[in-house]
Amino acid sequence: xxxxxDLFLVDHSCVLVWKIANDTSVNAKKIRKxxxxxxxxxxxxxxxxxxxALLAGLENYIQMLGLMSLFSREELLDMKxxxxxxxxxxx
Numbered sequence: 856x857x858x859x860x861d862l863f864l865v866d867h868s869c870v871l872v873w874k875i876a877n878d879t880s881v882n883a884k885k886i887r888k889x890x891x892x893x894x895x896x897x898x899x900x901x902x903x904x905x906x907x908a909l910l911a912g913l914e915n916y917i918q919m920l921g922l923m924s925l926f927s928r929e930e931l932l933d934m935k936x937x938x939x940x941x942x943x944x945x946x
Contacts, residue, residue, distance in 0.1 A: 894912035
């Protein structure tokens with residue numbers, strides 16, 4: 856059953872990326888830029904985006920939304936501070 860759900864999510868994510876990639880609206884351009892920045896992928900100067908970068912950005916965005924539903928803003932900021940302390944970078 857889990858495999859079916861995973862396949863369903865992947866299928867719909869690919870369709871969503873295709874729609875975002877082919878949308879010519881100003882809003883879609885903003886979304887593409889946002890997703891590429893979340894993806895961490897490098898895109899050639901002559902290209903606005905790649906489909907793999909959009910998909911990676913969408914995956915990261917969905918994971919971020921999941922985290923935000925589990926933890927409050929304050930908890931997330933506290934965890935950031937703890938990580939900074941562990942890395943020895945606290946000021």
